[in-house]
Amino acid sequence: MTNEAPEDFRSVLYSVDRKGHRRWLYVDIVKGAWRRRRQVLAFFLIAFYLAVPFLTINGNPFIRIDIPSRTYILFGQVFWPQDFAYALLFVLLFLLGTLLMVSLLGRVFCGWFCPHNVFMEMVFRPIERFFEGPAHRHRRNDEKKTGDNRFMRKFLKNITYLIIAGALANAATALFVGTESFIGGVILDPFEHPYAAIFFVVFYFINVFNFVWFREQTCTLVCPYGRLQTAMLDRDTLVVSYNKERGEPRGKPGSTEGDCIDCERCIQVCPTGIDIRNGNQLECLHCAACIDACNDVMSRIERAPNLIAYASEAALAGEKQRFIRPRTIMYSCLVSILCVVTVALVLQRDLVQIIKLRQRAPSQLVQVDDVKWVQSSVPLSMVNKSTEQKSLRITLPDGVSGEVITQYNPLSIEPSQRVEPIIYVRLPLSSFSTFTLETDLNIYYDDALQKTIPLRLRRPAVDGG
Ligand code: SF4
Ligand code: SF4
Numbered sequence: 001m002t003n004e005a006p007e008d009f010r011s012v013l014y015s016v017d018r019k020g021h022r023r024w025l026y027v028d029i030v031k032g033a034w035r036r037r038r039q040v041l042a043f044f045l046i047a048f049y050l051a052v053p054f055l056t057i058n059g060n061p062f063i064r065i066d067i068p069s070r071t072y073i074l075f076g077q078v079f080w081p082q083d084f085a086y087a088l089l090f091v092l093l094f095l096l097g098t099l100l101m102v103s104l105l106g107r108v109f110c111g112w113f114c115p116h117n118v119f120m121e122m123v124f125r126p127i128e129r130f131f132e133g134p135a136h137r138h139r140r141n142d143e144k145k146t147g148d149n150r151f152m153r154k155f156l157k158n159i160t161y162l163i164i165a166g167a168l169a170n171a172a173t174a175l176f177v178g179t180e181s182f183i184g185g186v187i188l189d190p191f192e193h194p195y196a197a198i199f200f201v202v203f204y205f206i207n208v209f210n211f212v213w214f215r216e217q218t219c220t221l222v223c224p225y226g227r228l229q230t231a232m233l234d235r236d237t238l239v240v241s242y243n244k245e246r247g248e249p250r251g252k253p254g255s256t257e258g259d260c261i262d263c264e265r266c267i268q269v270c271p272t273g274i275d276i277r278n279g280n281q282l283e284c285l286h287c288a289a290c291i292d293a294c295n296d297v298m299s300r301i302e303r304a305p306n307l308i309a310y311a312s313e314a315a316l317a318g319e320k321q322r323f324i325r326p327r328t329i330m331y332s333c334l335v336s337i338l339c340v341v342t343v344a345l346v347l348q349r350d351l352v353q354i355i356k357l358r359q360r361a362p363s364q365l366v367q368v369d370d371v372k373w374v375q376s377s378v379p380l381s382m383v384n385k386s387t388e389q390k391s392l393r394i395t396l397p398d399g400v401s402g403e404v405i406t407q408y409n410p411l412s413i414e415p416s417q418r419v420e421p422i423i424y425v426r427l428p429l430s431s432f433s434t435f436t437l438e439t440d441l442n443i444y445y446d447d448a449l450q451k452t453i454p455l456r457l458r459r460p461a462v463d464g465g
Contacts, residue, residue: 013221013283014283015272015273026138026139027135028134028268028269028293029126029129029269030265030292031292031296032291032293032295033295034289034291038121038288042122045113046119046123049168052171057075057076060387061073062076063075064176065175067176067195071416074090076387077346077385078387079385080383082353083385089345092338093335093342096338097335098225098229098232100328102232103232103233103328104237104328105237105238106229106239106286107229107286108286110287111288116218116219117285117287121287121289123164124161124211125271127160127164131153131156132153132154158212162208165208165211165212169200169203169204169206170200172203173196173199173203176196216272216273216283219272219283220282220283227282235313235314236312236321236325239286239313240287240290240291240310241309241313242260242276243308244277246259247260248260259304260307263297265294265296265297268293269289271285272285280313291306291309293308295307295308350450351386351390352382352392352450353385354381354451355380355381357420359378362458363375363376363457364376364460365462366426372430372462373426373427373428373429374426374427374432374437375405375424376425376426376455377423378424378425378441379421379422381418381419382411382413382420382421384416384417384418388415389413389415390445390446391411391445392412392413392445394409394423394441394442394443396440396441396442401431402426402427402431404426405424406421406423423441425439425441427439436456437456437458438456438457440455
């Protein structure tokens with residue numbers, strides 16, 4: 001018995017039966033050239049996923065999402081809520097990059113890069129096979145509730161699942177709270193690091209739910225990305241396709257003219273349980289498992305490989321496979337331009353963001369040594385987005401008589417620190433020819449003038465005008 005496909009496959013999910021109950025998929029693992037390539041890629045992706053919380057650039061994490069301080073770090077660069085424009089650029093770049101990737105290679109992300117599929121097919125599925133045996137034996141044992149050491153095998157399998165889910169939750173938690181507080185915190189004293197403990201528990205149960213029970217339904221029922229990608233395919237996109245011309249009519253080996261012998265091996269290895277012979281479908285992840293399965297069958301019956309292969313609809317219709325076309329050229333240009341703009345803007349952004357806030361108190365008239373001065377408060381907001389301490393010196397422009405009064409000048413700001421100092425600018429009353437006077441506030445750090453803030457100061461009314 002296989003994961004047979006229903007007749008009305010376009011409107012019925014393989015993982016749900018006619019009564020709406022879950023149909024458990026028993027998916028076989030097939031060896032082949034495409035699986036080997038996916039294994040190599042998965043090895044590097046998993047190594048990267050586990051190592052990324054420990055990677056640093058200039059002392060900053062490679063990637064970190066710090067919810068309490070409302071900052072995130074990408075490639076060692078700290079981004080604050082004030083950097084919302086950069087977040088928009090990253091999202092735009094991601095969307096355009098997806099459009100380009102999908103128009104060229106279909107749902108290659110789903111089958112090859114998506115963390116859900118990488119861990120499901122390359123970690124959890126092999127563990128299942130190790131403890132339960134091939135899919136047909138696993139199904140038979142489950143249906144008849146038989147099998148050698150059934151209880152012990154299931155117990156050990158689930159214990160292994162739980163340990164791996166813990167390791168994955170560990171890596172995910174570290175992206176939010178850092179490795180220090182995670183390793184030293186949750187394990188030794190969860191009450192000391194409640195955020196880390198909460199993150200870990202949430203990620204842990206999501207992993208267990210997803211990889212142990214929910215499985216392919218994440219792709220077929222939940223993930224909006226898969227739906228979007230499928231809608232972006234065109235007849236030149238490279239997708240996993242069955243060559244109907246060559247395969248039909250199908251039947252036993254030697255009894256028909258078509259190459260498909262209807263062995264259903266391609267269905268048995270499909271992680272979403274679909275029959276690719278019905279054409280391109282929303283559930284197809286483009287993982288290429290069915291290509292390996294069918295190639296294995298073709299080699300056994302001594303027929304040419306690639307009855308199922310990566311091919312576009314146009315190529316299957318006998319036309320030339322076109323990678324370069326107006327759509328891909330346009331996406332490539334937009335992605336390239338946006339990459340350059342994003343990198344340039346990130347490199348040029350102010351490492352210390354300085355904003356003048358609204359003046360809260362009116363200017364005052366003060367007298368020092370028979371000279372009358374107008375003293376105005378200037379509230380500032382300063383955020384050090386760099387990885388090193390910054391020492392800020394605040395002055396008036398050369399030639400302007402007056403002074404800047406502040407508790408500290410230079411003012412030191414630690415990395416990732418935000419301060420809101422109120423400074424005072426004092427100018428002689430005689431320099432006001434009208435009620436207002438315009439000047440600048442110069443801010444120096446790293447031995448250079450970095451920012452000029454325009455000021456419009458207003459003097460209070462004095463006797464006689
Ligand atoms: S594995 Fe190949 S031969 Fe077997 S059913 Fe699928 S397409 Fe036909
Ligand atoms: S039809 Fe083939 S490529 Fe698509 S999900 Fe199933 S096995 Fe993977």
